[in-house]
Amino acid sequence: MSHVDTEVRPSNFIRNIIDEDLATGKHSSVQTRFPPEPNGFLHIGHAKSICLNFGIAQDYKGQCNLRFDDTNPEKEDIDYVNSIQADVQWLGFQWDGDIRYSSNYFDQLHQYAVELINKGLAYVCFLNGDETREYRGTLKEPGKNSPYRDTTPEENLALFEKMRLGEFKEGECSLRAKIDMASPFMCMRDPIIYRIRFAHHHQTADKWCIYPMYDFTHCISDAIENITHSLCTLEFQDNRRLYDWVLDHLDDFQAPNRTRQYEFSRLNLEYTLMSKRKLNDLVVRNLVTGWDDARMPTIAGYRRRGYTAASIREFCKRIGVTKQDNMVEVAMLDACIREELNDFAPRAMAVINPVKVVIENYPEGQVEIINAANHPSKEEMGKRELSFARELFIDADDFREEANKKYKRLVQGKEVRLRNAYVIKAERCEKDAEGNITTIFCTYDDETLGKNPSDGRKVKGVIHWVEASTAKPAELRMYERLFNDPNPAAAESVDEVLNPHSLTIKHGLVEASLVNAEAEKAYQFEREGYFCADSKDSSKDNLVFNLTVPLRDTFE
Incomplete structure (x- = not known):
């Protein structure tokens, strides 16, 4: 045998x-x-x-x-x-x-x-x-x-x-x-x-x-x-x-x-330290919040950030076992987690930089329920309910007063589809004293829910949104690499290669279903990236989500 x-x-x-x-x-x-x-x-x-x-x-x-x-x-x-x-x-x-x-x-x-x-x-x-x-x-x-x-x-x-x-x-x-x-x-x-x-x-x-x-x-x-x-x-x-x-x-x-x-050969991974002594120094000097900080290359850190055990096992399988020392591209690890999450992560909507949208021809006081798939190709993952009403929030980067033809989001005077919902048209906007857009006034086509416009209009773009009265505030922790140098171990001092922008905190809005998000389980926030509820700091009354990985490599 x-x-x-x-x-x-x-x-x-x-x-x-x-x-x-x-x-x-x-x-x-x-x-x-x-x-x-x-x-x-x-x-x-x-x-x-x-x-x-x-x-x-x-x-x-x-x-x-x-x-x-x-x-x-x-x-x-x-x-x-x-x-x-x-x-x-x-x-x-x-x-x-x-x-x-x-x-x-x-x-x-x-x-x-x-x-x-x-x-x-x-x-x-x-x-x-x-x-x-x-x-x-x-x-x-x-x-x-x-x-x-x-x-x-x-x-x-x-x-x-x-x-x-x-x-x-x-x-x-x-x-x-x-x-x-x-x-x-x-x-x-x-x-x-x-x-x-x-x-x-x-x-x-x-x-x-x-x-x-x-x-x-x-x-x-x-x-x-x-x-x-x-x-x-x-x-x-x-x-x-x-x-x-x-x-x-x-x-x-x-x-x-x-x-x-x-x-x-040991694993040498780009932009990553593999010395427990040096990692401990980061912890002791409070340059990170602990061994399980989501920026740390520890297994606990990856887990807290939403990486799956299967993706790490797959990464270890792909790099193989040899006697030759080499530097592994961090993109290989990112690819393993993206492939895993693309197949299995439920979808949800979150707005990282909110700006208000008022749909002027939508009935005041009306809230309708829209059923949205949790995954575009896996019916077995079921559906969730989304609230839709007159006031919404979209991402500020998804609106321009003027834009060229390459911009496929909401432009004043033009139309865009809201994910899982209606086609809307931006009519005008209001700004504050500094010139920042505060409110976008739109109209919607009530014949366009869940289908292409019946009048044959071409709508190039699809954007995500959350309904104003049911959306939940959330702290969104946006991570970049902890080090700027692809080989931080070679630096005379770790401080020289620390990335000052490795963590940026945003205060956004997420759909109501995410109140029940399971800690360390990644969701795809549509058009934004994969995020998971933080295992230490997140609760139903104080939602905190960690960026697991962007939808594509944005670090290059």
Whole structure:
């Protein structure tokens, strides 16, 4: 029986490796993991890793663990743990078994460190940070041995125990692996594998004051969990040597089919930062409203803005998995969400820059109900009721006193069709003292509801509208890219490339049905774009809508 559903199987180098491992019997099943650090919210780059790790497990009928790499308690928070779980599930995936934490293995990791000390492969070093960097050497020059490198295993065991008991200060000493200070790979020049931190841990409380480093923890956690294919991004390529060195020198992990690390290119997306450290800086300095600000490239930010899980999964599918670093055009992500929403987003009407229209020949006090389709090509999505009356609002940009033939909206003395309603003709307008148009006076043809004019008149344009007495005021958050530079990571300072116009707030009017808009569910505001009710700030009494994406790319 095949291990993979060939109908959904994409081809890439990782899947080719897995196919060979299964065919040769190296592995009888596939076990992957997604191992985020709980030091911030996940971003769109993590979505690629989530789709890869969980997707492979699904396709090969294997398992995927969710494991938090929680070895740095000073920067971690339980809120990040909870947000990461929510993001994985929102994207449509479910981990196998219980949630795992690297801290689950702290006792074992400590024993493995003791094993290396006993084998003469680890030592307690009292060089400070500056001295450690100086001794490490450079890319062109080899490092030199620490004066503490040849301490006996017995002495190192005693010193390591004193570290564990909190008898040294933070930074006073560390446990280092004894590898090769002349290695051409910096990560192999006696890397630190344990350091002292007097910090409360969200899982282990105050049990430990020594914490293992990522490179020591990750490979052992993979091996304990029987991960068959440990998938990392390319920046960990050199670290694979340390990954293998640790496991090669521990007695428990000598099986020929033990876990192996494979690297793929990370996602680099135009106009987007993929550094949690830099994103956190935006949050801390209040340059955005939080990790889930709708301008942020976090999964929570995209969700709040109305992006769908399916569109992000499709984006990850389209960019593929390779070993080659490249910059992905943000237009590809925009195209995925537009295609999704064009098919499934219900239609509605909203006026972003309202100007009043009075239909002078429409009966005063009369309100009629018009049935409008929720989607132009999907009858199963049903209809909604729109109120129509003498006074309406249209968008100020949809009216001109004079215009050329290319302008296909309302022009004084000419006709236009109101979406789902009648043909109207602009007769005259009123202006305020500054010359701004305040009211447009029109007439309507009562024979034109829901059909072409019976007298054969040609009406070129169709505009949207809302009825004055039932329309609801709404705050409309109009978003542009957060950064002006297509590669903001290359800037010396993020501040230099921040877009000051990334958020513009408009106060418009929306049709009454949108009072019941579901948070984070996008609607197509006809002729304007896709919008969704904000999950934090919107309520029936205070409508707030976020621009998901324009109907077409307007950023170029």
